[in-house]
Amino acid sequence: MNSFRTILNIEPRFTSVSHTMKGLAIGSCFVENIGGWLLKVKFNLQTNPFGITYNPISISKQLTLLSNMETYPEAQLFLHNEFWQSFDHHSRFSGMNKNTVLSTINKSFLAAKTQLNNVNYLLITFGTANIYTHKKSNQVVSNCHKLPNNEFSKKRLTVKEIMAAWEPILQKFSDMPPLVNIIFTVSPVRHLRDGILENQRSKATLLLAIDNLVTKFDNCHYFPAYEIVIDDLRDYRFYDKDMIHPNEVAIDYIKEKFAATYFDENCKSIVDEIVAVQNAVGHKAFWPESEGHKAFVRQTLEKIEGLVDKYGFDFEEEVESLCLE
Numbered sequence: 001m002n003s004f005r006t007i008l009n010i011e012p013r014f015t016s017v018s019h020t021m022k023g024l025a026i027g028s029c030f031v032e033n034i035g036g037w038l039l040k041v042k043f044n045l046q047t048n049p050f051g052i053t054y055n056p057i058s059i060s061k062q063l064t065l066l067s068n069m070e071t072y073p074e075a076q077l078f079l080h081n082e083f084w085q086s087f088d089h090h091s092r093f094s095g096m097n098k099n100t101v102l103s104t105i106n107k108s109f110l111a112a113k114t115q116l117n118n119v120n121y122l123l124i125t126f127g128t129a130n131i132y133t134h135k136k137s138n139q140v141v142s143n144c145h146k147l148p149n150n151e152f153s154k155k156r157l158t159v160k161e162i163m164a165a166w167e168p169i170l171q172k173f174s175d176m177p178p179l180v181n182i183i184f185t186v187s188p189v190r191h192l193r194d195g196i197l198e199n200q201r202s203k204a205t206l207l208l209a210i211d212n213l214v215t216k217f218d219n220c221h222y223f224p225a226y227e228i229v230i231d232d233l234r235d236y237r238f239y240d241k242d243m244i245h246p247n248e249v250a251i252d253y254i255k256e257k258f259a260a261t262y263f264d265e266n267c268k269s270i271v272d273e274i275v276a277v278q279n280a281v282g283h284k285a286f287w288p289e290s291e292g293h294k295a296f297v298r299q300t301l302e303k304i305e306g307l308v309d310k311y312g313f314d315f316e317e318e319v320e321s322l323c324l325e
Contacts, residue, residue, distance in 0.1 A: 049062070055130065163212055
């Protein structure tokens with residue numbers, strides 16, 4: 001045998017993502033990984049304005065709210081165990097002061113709404129097809145916020161239900177000028193709380209729904225992050241200690257595949273320039289007071305200045321890090 005792996009080859013889709021485009025990424029913690037990386041290499045991107053979200057219904061609701069509402073409705077906040085919370089938001093938005101919570105929510109909301117009004121691409125990651133509905137409000141929740149289990153009903157969505165929630169949204173983006181590309185992914189993180197079999201059924205439902213949507217809408221694409229981890233890497237050495245989340249090696253491999261699929265050669269070159277500078281910024285000197293290191297810092301600052309002049313990127317954090325040495 002010449003190979004001990006099943007390598008997943010993905011057809012390149014150049015010009016789908018670039019530094020000149022505006023993007024919005026919403027979904028599971030996998031969005032935090034890919035979106036965080038894109039932000040680090042200076043893409044114009046907003047990520048998870050409502051916080052980490054796993055199910056397709058909540059994600060579709062978030063896009064609908066951003067499209068139709070000027071601000072997030074105060075009436076959607078509720079008080080539980082001293083904390084003001086929202087069923088549409090991750091607990092990182094929760095707090096003891098109602099006005100502060102609403103202000104924080106709306107700051108994120110308005111930034112994402114502005115981005116969405118001029119967006120060129122969406123990166124959407126589904127984590128699970130299982131949803132929890134708050135019985136009293138009949139609302140599908142993004143987060144249960146540790147309310148009692150008996151206040152919720154649980155079910156697995158069907159392919160038809162996912163499509164019904166997403167078709168109107170995708171039709172709207174299909175009709176918008178300029179064309180908005182939507183990149184769907186399924187998170188490779190396994191939801192084992194429901195058991196291995198239920199996790200597989202849930203992921204299969206998501207995959208089938210996305211396949212139907214991609215087939216129906218020309219501006220929709222599927223990036224196989226789930227298959228890269230499950231079938232290409234396919235080994236527990238590519239998982240974190242919890243044996244559920246992909247580790248740094250796996251995430252880096254997925255990033256490489258994403259870049260090869262959606263970046264053109266110019267975009268790859270720009271990313272390489274940025275990464276080289278950031279690696280230099282991250283260098284820890286043994287002798288920070290030496291003339292050699294001071295010269296290295298000056299050279300790095302000059303490279304940063306060149307990138308700022310050439311592309312207009314924000315390197316304030318990197319410059320501050322260098323100047324603190």
